[in-house]
Amino acid sequence: KGQVFSGIQPTGVPHLGNYLGALESWVALQNEYSAVMYSIVDLHSITQPQDPHMLRDNILDMAASLLACGIDPTRSILFQQSQVSEHAELSWILGCLTSMPRLRHLPQWKMKSKQKNEGSVGLYTYPVLQAADILLYKSTHVPVGEDQIQHLELAQDLARIFNNQYGEFFPEPCALLSGTRKVKSLRDPSSKMSKSDPQKLATVFLTDTPDDIVLKIRRAVTDFTSEVTYEPESRPGVSNLVSMHAAVSEQSMEEVVRLAEGMDTGQYKNVVAEAIVQKLQPIRLEIQRLRADRGHLESLLAKGAEKARSLAAPVMTEVRKLVGFC
Numbered sequence: 001k002g003q004v005f006s007g008i009q010p011t012g013v014p015h016l017g018n019y020l021g022a023l024e025s026w027v028a029l030q031n032e033y034s035a036v037m038y039s040i041v042d043l044h045s046i047t048q049p050q051d052p053h054m055l056r057d058n059i060l061d062m063a064a065s066l067l068a069c070g071i072d073p074t075r076s077i078l079f080q081q082s083q084v085s086e087h088a089e090l091s092w093i094l095g096c097l098t099s100m101p102r103l104r105h106l107p108q109w110k111m112k113s114k115q116k117n118e119g120s121v122g123l124y125t126y127p128v129l130q131a132a133d134i135l136l137y138k139s140t141h142v143p144v145g146e147d148q149i150q151h152l153e154l155a156q157d158l159a160r161i162f163n164n165q166y167g168e169f170f171p172e173p174c175a176l177l178s179g180t181r182k183v184k185s186l187r188d189p190s191s192k193m194s195k196s197d198p199q200k201l202a203t204v205f206l207t208d209t210p211d212d213i214v215l216k217i218r219r220a221v222t223d224f225t226s227e228v229t230y231e232p233e234s235r236p237g238v239s240n241l242v243s244m245h246a247a248v249s250e251q252s253m254e255e256v257v258r259l260a261e262g263m264d265t266g267q268y269k270n271v272v273a274e275a276i277v278q279k280l281q282p283i284r285l286e287i288q289r290l291r292a293d294r295g296h297l298e299s300l301l302a303k304g305a306e307k308a309r310s311l312a313a314p315v316m317t318e319v320r321k322l323v324g325f326c
């Protein structure tokens with residue numbers, strides 16, 4: 001029933017936004033599709049400066065986090081992107097089919113080059129590498145958060161452009177969006193929650209202790225109205241709390257708002273924090289347990305890479321023929 005691919009950058013421990021926007025559906029898809037690939041995309045992560053020792057640790061921490069969330073290496077292929085060199089090779093070919101203006105308005109570049117007032121060529125062509133990740137396995141379905149939709153549209157365009165130029169080969173991949181598409185920063189509800197956000201209180205990490213979570217939710221930016229409502233346009237802060245609460249407690253927004261009737265936002269924050277703690281506590285403990293055995297994580301990733309290479313190699317052989325290299 002199609003081929004699933006998705007990736008996550010080893011830029012830190014995943015957060016509640018990654019979990020609700022992507023990872024939760026990654027787990028569910030393992031039962032619905034026969035071929036499922038999940039990649040720790042380290043080539044993507046170096047589009048921003050990374051300390052080499054920290055990067056190595058982050059890769060293994062990410063593997064531990066994904067396993068703790070329920071990624072099962074017997075039902076999906078979990079691997080590190082840089083261990084399969086075909087990703088970079090296909091990215092070069094697709095880059096030669098991409099015009100410069102096509103990349104200029106894509107969200108990753110706009111957001112991350114602005115933060116530093118500059119950006120590398122790698123950051124600029126990030127979405128081309130992402131298209132290569134997806135197309136390399138002839139993927140048909142890509143579970144992502146809302147922040148990645150425009151990048152996925154580029155992958156669709158590149159599949160079409162390649163097929164027009166070289167003959168029908170890549171299927172056009174489609175996005176699978178989960179119910180919670182975008183979790184907002186707790187400090188600035190106009191931007192998304194991110195691993196790489198330098199503000200410590202903006203992000204709920206899967207490894208946060210109950211005390212951390214209570215503190216962060218209590219300090220979450222809301223507004224001057226004390227009532228709890230779901231109005232994402234006019235009241236993004238409170239609405240972000242409602243939407244996280246609904247997702248972690250598996251209720252609808254209406255149910256959650258009804259439950260909060262008579263509470264002010266201060267009281268409601270305690271309820272939200274408690275619901276998040278309940279959801280994340282078992283994951284946090286499992287991450288701690290898995291993190292302790294680096295050897296086990298390394299061997300799992302090595303096995304995953306071997307499986308990924310065995311799928312990527314024949315596709316690249318075909319691509320080389322189509323392009324005229326052999």
Ligand code: ATP
Binds near residue numbers: 009018020182193
């Ligand atoms: P970074 O800040 O390093 O870019 P990130 O938090 O944006 O980290 P990524 O590794 O870039 O995380 O993305 C992994 C997946 O998580 C993607 O599918 C992305 O759409 C999803 N995702 C990231 N942030 C959010 C969010 N705030 N809400 C919902 N989904 C998200």
Ligand code: MG
Binds near residue numbers: 194
């Ligand atoms: Mg990101």
